[in-house]
Amino acid sequence: MKILLVDDVHIERMQLSLRLERLGYQVEAAENGADAIEKYGKYLPDLVLLDVSMPDMSGTEVAQKLRELYPEWVPIIFLSGHDEPEMVAKAIDMGGDDYLVKPVNKIVLQAKLKAMQRIASMRHKLAEATAMLERANLQLSKQATEDGLTGVANxxxxxxxxxxxxxxxxxxxxxxxxxxxxxxxxxxxxxxxxxxxxxxxxxxxxxxxxxxxxxxxxxxxxxxxxxxxxxxxxxxxxxxxxxxxxxxxxxxxxxxxxxxxxxxxxxxxxxxxxxxxxxxxxxxxxxxxxxxxxxxxxxxxxxxxxxxxxxx
CATH class of the missing domain: 3.30.70.270 (Reverse transcriptase/Diguanylate cyclase domain)
Structure with missing residues (x-):
């Protein structure tokens, strides 16, 4: 699973990146919202771990922008030092799919990632099935309109x-x-x-x-x-x-x-x-x-x- 980790605090970003890599995940780190948006399009992650409190562009603003730019759904888990219910609810309303409180508990992190890995696998299988269906539809469309021998219109x-x-x-x-x-x-x-x-x-x-x-x-x-x-x-x-x-x-x-x-x-x-x-x-x-x-x-x-x- 490819993970985009977004956190403006260097030491926290590095520590969590190492933990994720030890668990066997591919990690691309971004230091702020603008960096995250740029890297998302190149990296095409299966999961985004996104810090809520960042300067210039908050995590919720980044999530909204990603949802606007990339309609295909990819889960976003917010990271925050706050565990107030109102903060959690707002994060979900702003496009997030889950919420983790920092410092992230190792057991909780592993459990969340296992669930996200299953979702990523299903997304990939769905994408493959969709691609196969599109190819089949294209072939049927060609058969419906093309002459089988010459390839011109039938x-x-x-x-x-x-x-x-x-x-x-x-x-x-x-x-x-x-x-x-x-x-x-x-x-x-x-x-x-x-x-x-x-x-x-x-x-x-x-x-x-x-x-x-x-x-x-x-x-x-x-x-x-x-x-x-x-x-x-x-x-x-x-x-x-x-x-x-x-x-x-x-x-x-x-x-x-x-x-x-x-x-x-x-x-x-x-x-x-x-x-x-x-x-x-x-x-x-x-x-x-x-x-x-x-x-x-x-x-x-x-x-x-x-x-x-x-x-x-």
């Missing part, structure tokens, strides 16, 4: 963010762009290179998409199979065309070999792009159907290209 999260984007852009009158991206001749890639290589191809493509579209208001999601959807907030058709061209070049830069494609000797993508200012009433089915239509127009035009359209 279809459920993509749909949710799309609805939010349509509503928000509709309320504020801003343009919204949706891209649908499909790997050209992906069946031939899988059939000839194998599904493991096909998975690696999709992962590389997803990473490239996220590198290109990582700003606020942009989201990359896996629509299904080898198709991805990109949401571009506050993006009009002119900017969207530039994004499509940039994405096309980024995929070329990946230089993933594809000897079984009629379009190119490496992996390429086709893109359908839809830019419009939403009314806020559009449905996901209508949006996906329309952008999918322009994706297939890009495929019909020879693949490795994009077809841009305004909302009709």
């Amino acid at each position: 279809r459920r999260y993509l749909d949710s963010r799309m609805q939010e984007a349509i509503a928000w852009h509709g309320r504020n009158g801003y343009p919204l762009t949706v891209l649908m991206v499909d790997v050209d001749h992906f069946k031939a890639f899988n059939d000839n290179y194998g599904h493991l290589e096909g998975d690696r191809c999709l992962i590389k493509l997803a990473q490239a998409l996220e590198q290109q579209f990582s700003r606020a208001g942009e989201l990359v999601g896996r629509y299904g199979g080898e198709e991805f959807v990109v949401i571009l907030g506050n993006c009009d058709k002119l900017d969207a065309v530039a994004h499509c061209e940039r994405l096309k070049e980024a995929v070329h830069t990946l230089a993933i070999p594809h000897a079984f494609a009629s379009t190119s000797d490496q992996v390429t993508v086709s893109q359908g792009m839809l830019s419009w200012t939403p009314t806020g009433l559009e449905t996901l089915d209508n949006i996906y159907a329309l952008v999918d239509e322009y994706l297939y127009k890009a495929k019909a035009q020879g693949r490795d290209c994009y077809v841009a359209a305004d909302f009709l």
Whole structure:
């Protein structure tokens, strides 16, 4: 157990520190209130032994300040040469958890510390359990929103963010762009290179998409199979065309070999792009159907290209 001992009387501070260390505790000593507050944040003790009567800042003032600065509860035991009931009651009211009268009785001190050690152990176990729960919740949250293979947004999260984007852009009158991206001749890639290589191809493509579209208001999601959807907030058709061209070049830069494609000797993508200012009433089915239509127009035009359209 780590103990922060605060006492302005040097000899008393040294004597009690030695007693505590002989009992097997780690001790950090502070000579006044300001010193205690500074050392608390660095040392993060399991227990504070705090003298009540100190110049400049009393023990009760130090306790109040520690409770304000550090919400996580750590027990505070006040030390005082006074044993009046009123003093004890005031100390507890001011944030203390127990009270010891100086000079501290050895047996009483050991008993109090044993109780505080049990509390410290429970606090550490609770902290570990809380950390494990937070990690588990984070993992569940990732599973709920991420595509298991590529790590981009999954279809459920993509749909949710799309609805939010349509509503928000509709309320504020801003343009919204949706891209649908499909790997050209992906069946031939899988059939000839194998599904493991096909998975690696999709992962590389997803990473490239996220590198290109990582700003606020942009989201990359896996629509299904080898198709991805990109949401571009506050993006009009002119900017969207530039994004499509940039994405096309980024995929070329990946230089993933594809000897079984009629379009190119490496992996390429086709893109359908839809830019419009939403009314806020559009449905996901209508949006996906329309952008999918322009994706297939890009495929019909020879693949490795994009077809841009305004909302009709």
